[in-house]
Amino acid sequence: MGRRPCCEKVGLKKGRWTTEEDDRLKKYILANGEGSWRSLPKNAGLLRCGKSCRLRWINYLRSDLKRGNITPQEEDVIIKLHASLGNRWSLIASHLTGRTDNEIKNYWNSHLSRQIQTFRRRNDDVPVIVDEAKLSLLQRRKGGRGRRSKAEVEAEVGRKILPMPDLERESSVCGAVDDTTEERGSPNEETVDDPAEGRHDVGGGSVSLDFNEDVFEEDDMSLDLSELLTNVEVEWNDDAAGTCESNTATVAVVDAGTAEMELGGECSSVSSSFSLDSPWNWESFAGGHEWDAVEFDAGDDFAGGAAEPDAVISWLLS
DNA sequence: AAGTTGGTCAACCGCATGCGA
DNA sequence: ATCGCATGCGGTTGACCAACT
Numbered sequence: 542m543g544r545r546p547c548c549e550k551v552g553l554k555k556g557r558w559t560t561e562e563d564d565r566l567k568k569y570i571l572a573n574g575e576g577s578w579r580s581l582p583k584n585a586g587l588l589r590c591g592k593s594c595r596l597r598w599i600n601y602l603r604s605d606l607k608r609g610n611i612t613p614q615e616e617d618v619i620i621k622l623h624a625s626l627g628n629r630w631s632l633i634a635s636h637l638t639g640r641t642d643n644e645i646k647n648y649w650n651s652h653l654s655r656q657i658q659t660f661r662r663r664n665d666d667v668p669v670i671v672d673e674a675k676l677s678l679l680q681r682r683k684g685g686r687g688r689r690s691k692a693e694v695e696a697e698v699g700r701k702i703l704p705m706p707d708l709e710r711e712s713s714v715c716g717a718v719d720d721t722t723e724e725r726g727s728p729n730e731e732t733v734d735d736p737a738e739g740r741h742d743v744g745g746g747s748v749s750l751d752f753n754e755d756v757f758e759e760d761d762m763s764l765d766l767s768e769l770l771t772n773v774e775v776e777w778n779d780d781a782a783g784t785c786e787s788n789t790a791t792v793a794v795v796d797a798g799t800a801e802m803e804l805g806g807e808c809s810s811v812s813s814s815f816s817l818d819s820p821w822n823w824e825s826f827a828g829g830h831e832w833d834a835v836e837f838d839a840g841d842d843f844a845g846g847a848a849e850p851d852a853v854i855s856w857l858l859s
Numbered sequence: 860a861a862g863t864t865g866g867t868c869a870a871c872c873g874c875a876t877g878c879g880a
Numbered sequence: 881a882t883c884g885c886a887t888g889c890g891g892t893t894g895a896c897c898a899a900c901t
Contacts, residue, residue, distance in 0.1 A: 556894095556895085557895080557896095576886095576887090577886090578886075578887070579885085579886065579887095591886090591887095592887085592888095595887075595888090599888095628890065628891085629889090629890090630889075630890065631888075631889060631890085642888095642889075642890080643890095646890070646891085
C-alpha cells in the first residue's frame, strides 16, 4: 500500500493558472483567510489540488510580495546567507521582505550558482575561515539530531575549513606590489608608513594599498578569505597609473598565495600583481589595521548549539 | 523564416516535519 | 508511543521566450 496522495488527483487541473482561477483563489482567501488547503479548492470552486493553491497564493498572489528584480543588496544577503545556511531557501527568504523561497531558489540556480562555481573553480584551494562557534553550528544535523564531523562539513562546503585566528592582535603590513607584473622583493621586507591608514609604499613605484575598511571591521564569525580579497580595493597614485582614469581596482584571488589585480574601466595597459607572503597569515591581509575585538561571545550563544538559526542570521546580517 | 539552443521561472512532486487524537 | 493528517520544504520538471544559427 502506497502513501495516500495529498488530494484526489483525478479530474484536477495542472499547469499554468488562469486569471480567472487567480481571482477565485484570491477572493476566497481574502474572505476566509489562509489555511485548510485541502478543503479550499472545493470550497472555492477550483479544480486544483490544495497544495497547488497554497503554492500559487504564497508565490504569486499574496499582496505583500515584492515584484521586480533582485537588488544588489538583496543579492548580497542571499550570497551571505547561502554561504552559512546552504540551500535552506525558506530560511533565507524569511530575511528578504516580500521574496519567496521559490524566487530565491530560482535566482540562485539561474544567476548566482554559476558565477560562484566559476569563482570557486579558480580558487579550489582557498579555505574558509570559520571560528569554533560557526563550525559547531555547521556540524549540527538538520532537525538537530546529532553532529557531523568536520570532514563531512568540508565535503559539503567543498573547501577546507581553517580555524579563526586571534583577531585582537595588532597586525603589520606585508605584501609587495609591482607594476611590471613581476614580484619584486620579499613581502616581509616592506615597511609600514602609516599602520593606521593601512598604506605603504612599495618598491618600483608609488603604489599604495587601501584595504576595504568595511570588510575588516565586519563582526563576522565566518570570513571567507576569497570574499575578503575580492573586496580589497587597491589605490595607486595617478602618476603610477599612467593613462588610467580610475585609480581603484578590485583584487581577484588567483591561488592561495597570490592575488592578481586587474585595472578596470578605461585602464587597459597596466596590469599589476602582488603576493602575500603566507596565504593564511592574517597579518598579510590586515595591512596595519588594528583589529577590533569581535564583540560576539561565541561560547555564550552558539558553541553549545542552543541558538536558533534566526538568531545566527540576524547576527550575521547585523 | 524556420529550427535550435539556452536561460528563466512557475509549478509539480515526494519527502520531512509538526501536531493533535 | 504511535498513527494519520496537514503543511512546509527543496529538488526537479517543463513551458515559455529570446538569442542565435
